[in-house]
Amino acid sequence: MLWARPTTVSLGRRTVSTWAYDDLLPGPTIRTTAGDTVRARLVNDLPAPTTVHWHGIRIAPEMDGSPGFSQRATPPGKTFDYVFTVPDPGTYFYHSHVGMQSDRGLYGALIVEDPHEPLGYDHEFTVVLDDWLDGVNGTPDDALRRVNTTMHDESLTSPALGGTSGHVRYPYYLVNGRTTDDPMTFTSRPGARARFRVINAAADTAFRVALGGHRMTVTHTDGFPCEPVTVDTFLIGMGERYDFVTTLDAGAFPLMATAEGKRGRAFAVVRTTHGARTPSPDGKVPELQRQMLKYQDLQAERADQLPPPSRTVTVTLGLRMRRGGNQWMMNGRLANDPMRLRVDRGETIRIVLHNDTHMWHPMHLHGHTFQVRTSDRGGPRKDTVNVMPRKRVNIDVHADNPGEWMFHCHTLIHQEQGMMGILGYGKPPQHKHGMAHG
Ligand SMILES: [Cu+2]
Known part of the structure; x- marks a missing residue:
């Protein structure tokens, strides 16, 4: 069950009012195995309609949580039964797909285990x-209104993102719902092989991720296996996931995720010995400035290569400046x-x-995992891809x-300012009532 309601959560030392699932931040982690059926009853005790979107999961459109596309949002006081079989193992997440709700606490991890897991850890x-x-x-919603009525903050820039990094400077950046002053500790032992499943559930922030004192071998992109590639750091946009493995050294190490172009950070501790001094969230992590993962480094495993395309279409990402807020468009719409x-x-x-704007866009397609064609040889399988300005x-x-299927920018403000299109086939558009009851 996912019980969505207004509540208070602790971000470490600070307690805040928000909307969350089951009073938890993040919401409960859902673990299942590929081929199994997930049954999750959404109970909406929010003062607004809501849905749950299963980000990256290839399921029937009726279960996708896309309001106005394949289902109506579930009204306050009602329930909706999400029932679907998960076809592919991997690292996914779920979140509300109504308005700015996922920038509250309405998100959680969805981990799909592989019954024949080839990775040893x-x-x-x-x-x-x-x-x-x-x-x-x-x-x-207040933040969206502010962005609509003020000039954007010129200081939010990042060379790695090709210019403007985001719209909003946030007071906190979180790992598993916790601020840097009360971080989460991941406990293991020296010499252990550890798999990290990293999910960016943010609304407006790309993170640069590194584990102090370690290199990382990236094994999965948005849930799908890739040929392993070892780097020091990677940039993760909103909606993206990366899995990496590493052999842990003896000590206590900072897992650092700096808010790219924003001067903030999310932080956790990886500890393998009791005595080691806890790293500071303000400490330097030199790996953040070393070799950074590029899409060109990534190659889907052969079994996940797609057949060659039969035709090509262009989607131009555009921007129209308006007094009431910018309008972000796809092919002018x-x-x-x-x-x-x-x-x-x-x-x-x-x-x-084709990004014809001055900002980067993490573009997400529902219901599919596409292949980013970085070369003739192939490229990684993903469901969310960062498109840099003018590229x-x-x-x-x-x-x-x-x-x-929804096809949209995962910068939540861009989505709310219009950056949402449709990829459709097979069935006419439907606005079914689904299985709402209660
Ligand atoms: Cu965007």
């Missing part, structure tokens, strides 16, 4: 990153009259994402899950 840790202002600087990409069931199409990224989508 002794321990595994889930690391959910978030940017937090709810109950501190008003609500996320806004969410209220969205871009519609029609594809045929069974075909593979190449989508050229183009090719993604190949295999149309194997009929429905009308």
Whole structure:
């Protein structure tokens, strides 16, 4: 059960009012095994309609939690039964898909185990990153209103993101719901092989992640296995996930996730010996400035390569400045009259994402895991891809899950300012009532 309601949560030393699932931050971790069925009853005790979106999971559109697409949002006082079989193992998460709600506490990890897990490791840790202002600087809806009525903060820039890093400077950045003054500790032993599942559940913040004193071998991109690649640090956009493994040294080490271009940080401790001094969240982690993962380094395992595309379409990401707030567009259209990409069931199409704006966009497609075509040889399988300003990224989508699917920017403010289109096929658009009852 996921009981969504207003509550208070502790972020470490500070207690805040927010909306959360089961009074927890993050919401309860859902663990299942590929091929198994997840049954989750959403109970909506919020003062607003809500849905649960299962980010990255290839399921029936009726269970996708896309309000106005495949289901109506569940009204206050009602319930909705999410029932679906998870086809693929990997690291996923769930979150509300209504308005700015996921920038509150309405998110949690969804871990799908592989019944034939090929990766050997002794321990595994889930690391959910978030940017937090709810109950501190008003609500996320207040933040959206501020962004709509003020000039953006010129100081929020990052070379790694090609310019403006985000819209909002948050008072806190969290690992598993905790601030740097009361961090989470992941406990293991020296010499253990540890798997970290890193999820960026933030609304407006990319994180640069490193584990002090260690290199990281990246094994999965957005849930899917890739050929292992060893780096010192990686940048993770909103909606992305990376899994990495490393052999832990003796001591206590900072797991650092700096808010890219924002001068804040999320922090946890990895400890393998009792006596070692706890690292400071303000300490230097030199790995953050060393070799950074690039999409070009990543290659899906052969079994996950898609067939070659039969045709190419271009989606241009655009911006129109307006007094009432910027309008972020896909092929010149806004969410209220969205871009519609029609594809045929069974075909593979190449989508050229052409970013004609000054900001980066983490573009997320529901219901599919596409292949980012970094070269003729292939590229990683992903469901969320960062498109840097003025750049183009090719993604190949295999149309194997009929429905009308959301295709949008995972910068929540951009989504709310119009950056939402549709990829659809197989069935006409439907607005079913689903299994709402109660
Ligand atoms: Cu965007």
